[in-house]
Amino acid sequence: AQSVTQPDIHITVSEGASLELRCNYSYGATPYLFWYVQSPGQGLQLLLKYFSGDTLVQGIKGFEAEFKRSQSSFNLRKPSVHWSDAAEYFCAVGHFYGGSQGNLIFGKGTKLSVKP
Amino acid sequence: NAGVTQTPKFQVLKTGQSMTLQCAQDMNHEYMSWYRQDPGMGLRLIHYSVGAGITDQGEVPNGYNVSRSTTEDFPLRLLSAAPSQTSVYFCASSYSDRVKPLHFGNGTRLTVT
Numbered sequence: 001a002q003s004v005t006q007p008d009i010h011i012t013v014s015e016g017a018s019l020e021l022r023c024n025y026s027y028g029a030t031p032y033l034f035w036y037v038q039s040p041g042q043g044l045q046l047l048l049k050y051f052s053g054d055t056l057v058q059g060i061k062g063f064e065a066e067f068k069r070s071q072s073s074f075n076l077r078k079p080s081v082h083w084s085d086a087a088e089y090f091c092a093v094g095h096f097y098g099g100s101q102g103n104l105i106f107g108k109g110t111k112l113s114v115k116p
Numbered sequence: 117n118a119g120v121t122q123t124p125k126f127q128v129l130k131t132g133q134s135m136t137l138q139c140a141q142d143m144n145h146e147y148m149s150w151y152r153q154d155p156g157m158g159l160r161l162i163h164y165s166v167g168a169g170i171t172d173q174g175e176v177p178n179g180y181n182v183s184r185s186t187t188e189d190f191p192l193r194l195l196s197a198a199p200s201q202t203s204v205y206f207c208a209s210s211y212s213d214r215v216k217p218l219h220f221g222n223g224t225r226l227t228v229t
Contacts, residue, residue: 043221044206044208090158090159103161103164106151106158106159106160108157
């Protein structure tokens with residue numbers, strides 16, 4: 001069965017420190033991978049996506065993620081965290097088939113807190 | 117460009133009442149979907165549609181109905197509300213011809229007492 005695992009429920013980092021949020025997926029076909037961010041009381045905003053090609057993808061707000069097929073992972077990174085990055089982060093996996101959008105499967109999320 | 121608009125933002129229902137959560141998008145997206153978000157559960161797909169007149173069930177469809185009479189609108193109906201349906205509901209849309217990122221509304225927070 002298709003699934004997405006985000007092992008860390010809650011992470012706290014100091015402002016200015018580096019960040020890595022983990023995401024592992026289980027998928028039979030070539031996956032399409034996404035990271036979304038959700039600020040309190042808001043909907044989800046796309047940070048970045050991987051469809052094919054270069055396995056290191058750049059996103060908005062200084063985030064990047066690396067697709068590692070051998071490890072079934074798509075970890076999100078940022079070299080220096082800002083207080084405004086405090087939010088909940090969701091990894092999602094989907095696929096494209098037969099001319100129609102495949103449904104996305106979401107992980108359970110990682111809540112990021114930032115210490116001043 | 118309004119994007120995906122959900123109404124209402126908040127709603128309180130009594131057990132057994134029915135209601136409709138509205139979702140509209142102005143991006144001419146073929147694909148629309150409803151998710152519910154519960155603490156520690158992430159987002160779970162309720163129903164989705166790949167075009168007007170076409171709907172299908174997601175992971176947790178029981179207790180919910182949908183219809184898609186136009187490209188723009190995808191309402192979610194709760195037939196007889198139950199406390200287990202207390203949740204935050206998100207509508208999302210995208211193009212269907214290739215994998216495009218979902219555009220999300222800001223959510224409807226529903227409480228069933």
